[in-house]
Amino acid sequence: MEFRRLPFPLSRSTRRSAAFSATLGAALAAAFPCHADSEALTLDSVVVTGSRVEHSSFDLPAAVDSVDARTILESGPRVNASEALSGVPGINVANRQNYAQDLQISSRGFGARSAFGVRGIRLVADGIPASMPDGQGQAASFNLDRAERIEVMRGPMSAIYGNSAGGVVQLFTRDGQGTPGVDGRFxxxxxxxxxxxxxxxxxxxxxxxxxxxxxxxxxxxxxxxxAERDQTMVKLNWSPTRDGKLTFVASTFRQKADDPLGLDWNAYRQAPASATANALSYNTRKTIEQTQGGINYTHRFGEQLIELTAYTGSRSVRQYQAIPAGVQANPRHSGGVIDFDRDYAGASARWSGRFPLAGGQMTTSLGLEFERSEDDRRGYENFSGTTLGVLGNLRRKETDTVSSFAQYAQAEWQRGDLSLSAGLRHNRVAFVVKDEYITGVANGDDSGNVTYERTTPLVSALYRLSPAVNLYASFAKGFETPTLNELFYSGSGGSFNFGLAPSDSKHAEIGVKAYVGSDTRVDLAAFHIGTRNELVVDGATGGRTSYRNAGGTTRRGLELAVDSRWAGNFSSRLAYGWLDARYDQDFATRIYDPVSGTTQPTTVNSGSRLPGVAAHNLFAELVWRDPASGFYAGVEGVARAKVYVEDSNRLQAAPGYAIANLRAGIERRFGAMKLGAFARLDNVFDRQYVGSVIVGDTNGRFYESAPGRNWLAGVSLGYRF
Known part of the structure; x- marks a missing residue:
């Protein structure tokens, strides 16, 4: 895993953060002017996330981390991305212990309010978006078993990926090469x-x-x-010419999962492993089937490159929710069972070239991207007669289409120790709903359409203060449209709300990246983000969440880490993130009243913290490896500050926590055979804590418990023919 960041004393303002970054960079440059030797630089993995042209992460003017295959392998059973991303500052990946709702991923606060799946963050796997055109994504479809690396980007440079790119998470599968072999792991x-x-x-x-x-x-x-999950994947790569490369990827994903729903505070404290009563009576559950495939071709013409990508896929979902039968009596209600079949496809084209300009080198990229999804969506009652949790009468039938068309241009000019970058992206996202279930005036016609368009700029600069120290600054605008699910239930009577506005944001970031000697890398980033028309939870009940626009928010923070190698085959990593995310304006909302058990109107005051976001996150690790025997052992520490569960910050927050994990393993080669064994013990001291929260739940069931002390062990066997 490439080098990361460490908690220095926090500054009180963005201006002081900037001064601190510059001072730290100058001090490091003076103290260690000549230590960025070739051995140290091999620790800097190549990333392609930021500018869509290969860079070392050290020379990219952005907060970016690359998690390597070994880290992914040792972090757990390779089921959830949360296993491998815990050591990335600025991003929080919470395992809900609920496979029906996927992971909860947030980057600098973006995505924290998601009641299920991932939104506000762009997900990509082997060049195929795992995020749909509306911004909703599913990290569960990531196949971690053959992953070569996962790249994580936060900050302004994410804006080049368009809608809902408050951060970017990309997974890359390694190419097939060398002697054929087989590997098994249990x-x-x-x-x-x-x-x-x-x-x-x-x-x-x-x-x-x-x-x-x-x-x-x-x-x-x-x-x-x-839960049960089956995954398959195939990747083929072929170079028809010396300068061309053709890659084909295909995958399937099938999952069945029960849904325990969230717990109220008393239930969490007394029985954290329990499920909500309605989850049992309605047998809440979800099934998913997904198949997709894509093809990519790149060809170099000297200093120029053309890249073409096309993909297609289908996804079927049926989810049984805990919507009470009485609530569904409303003629506008769409039932307690969500059922849809989705077809999606996309294509992109990119040209890049490098040319001499004004005594330096100019690298330019131009690209087009098109994405489209079409849902054949149905809703049913989740009861039949007096039997709950079964498929009942049809209550909804419609076709939902979302399409996105984007054009972007980006250029980087480098001369000597200075690099300047600029980019511009135009996005058009269109939603079209065709209601095919109209039973009368009371039911109404929810057909309609809405289109969102934004042009978002990006500028950045990087200065090489010395061979071992880089300083950078970047600025960008971003935007986040409502997703289909946020439009669905946010209107009157639970209908569509085509009046929801996108959230617009302005991102500014400064940072320093430095090698200290040949065995330590330090990265520091300070940022400031302002948003307007923030999308917030209006109400959440029974697995269904509605949204509305609030005023603006301000987010400022620091991300800092240190990664080091020590004598005696030891290595360490410290990663810390501080985020101060608050509302700028008062707004009216509804929150759960624990006394009456109902929702009551309230005012969210300016200065209230965004729910679902922790102010402090810390990861620390110490690992010992013996190259001769192939044995390794490590200890991890994870700490998080409290998390508010609703906008007013008045109800019980999820308390902060600190846990420790242990891991050990061995891998040995015997000729063509490779044998391995591994074990993990997580939450060593058996702490009770809230792993994730359901923001704004109007039943007060905000809390999703994390497991106590738990273990994992396994073996692996590989053979090269």
Whole structure:
């Protein structure tokens, strides 16, 4: 894993943060002017996330981290991205212990309010978006078994990815090359969890290949949280010419998961592993089936490159919610069962070239991107007669189409120790709803359409203060449209609200990246983000959430880490993030009243903190490796400050916590055979804590419990023919 960041004393303002960054950079340059040697620089992985042209992360004017294959392998069973991303500052990936709702991922506060899935962050796997055109994504479809790396970007440069790109998370599968081989891995652990994975990779003639299939099952930490997941993937790479490369990727994903829903405070304190009563009576659950494939071709013409990508896929979902039968009596209600079949596709084209200009080098990129999804969506009652949790009468039928068309241009000029970058992107996102279930005046016609357009600029500069120290600054505008799910239930009577406005944001960031000697890297970023028309939760009940626009917000913070190698085969990592995210204006909302058990109107005061966001996050790790024996052992510490659960900050916040984890393993080669064994013990001291929250739940069921002490162990076997 590439080097990260460490908690220095926090500044009181963005101006003081800037001065601190510059002072630190100058001090490092003076103290360590000549230590960025070749050995140290090999620790800097290549990233492509930011400018869409390969850079070392050290020379990219952005807060970006690359999590390597070894880190992914040692972080857990490779089921959830939260396992591998815990050491990335500025991004919080919470495992809900609820596979029906996916992970909760937030980057500098973007995405924290998501009741399910991922929104506000752009997800991409092997060049194929795991985020739909409306900004909603699913990290569960990431196949971690053959991942070469995961790149994580925060800050202004994310804006080049358009709608809902408050951050970017990209997964890359390694190319097939070398002698063909097979690998198998089996792991088992607490709560009846197990995973089996079988893969093969290598090169046959001119074609490289990677094939993987896995099955995961768990009874779940909480009651009514069992899940089963099957995944397959194929990647083929072929170079028809010396300068051309063709890549094909395809994958399938199938999952069945029970949904325990959230808990109120008393239930969490007394029985953290329990499920909500309605989850049991309505048998809340979700099934997903997804198939997708894509093709990419790149060709170099000297200093120029053309890249073409196309993909298509289908996704089917059926989800049983805990909507009470009486609530569904409203003729405008769409039922307690969500059922849809989605077809999606996209294509992109990019040209880049490098030219001499004004005594320096200019690298320019031009690109087009088109994405489209179409849902055949139905809603049913979640009861039949007196039987709950079964498919009942049809209450909704419609076709929902979302399309996105974007054009972007980006240029970077480098001369000597100075690099200047600028970019411009235009996005048009169109929503069209065709209501095919109209039973009368009371039911109404929810057909309609809305289009959002934005042009977002990006500028940045990087100065090489010395071979070991880089200073940078960047600024960009971004925007976040409502997703289909946010439009669905936000109108009167639970209908569509085509009047929701997108949230616009302005991002500013300054930072320093430095090598201290040949064995330590320090990265520091300070940022300030202002938004207007922030999308906030208006109400959440029974698995259904509605949204509205509020006023503006201000987010400022620091991300700092240190990664070091020590004598005796030790290495360490410290990653810290501080985020102060607050509302700028008063606005009216509704919150749960624990006394009456109902929702009551209230005012959110200016200065209130954004819910779902912790002010402080810390990760620390110390690892020992013995190259001779292949043995490793490590200890991890994870700490998080309290998290507010609703906008007014008046109700019980999820308390802060600190936990410790242990891991150990060994990997040995015997000729063509490779054997391995590994084990993890998480939450060593058996702390009770809230792993994630459901923001704004109008039943007061905000809290999703994390497991106590739990273990995982496994073996692996590989053979090269």
């Amino acid at each position: 792991s088992a652990g607490s709560y009846g969890s197990w995973k089996a994975d079988l893969s093969s990779d290598g090169q046959v003639g001119p074609v490289g290949y990677v094939i993987d299939a896995s099955r995961f099952a768990t009874e779940g930490y909480r009651e009514h949280s069992a």
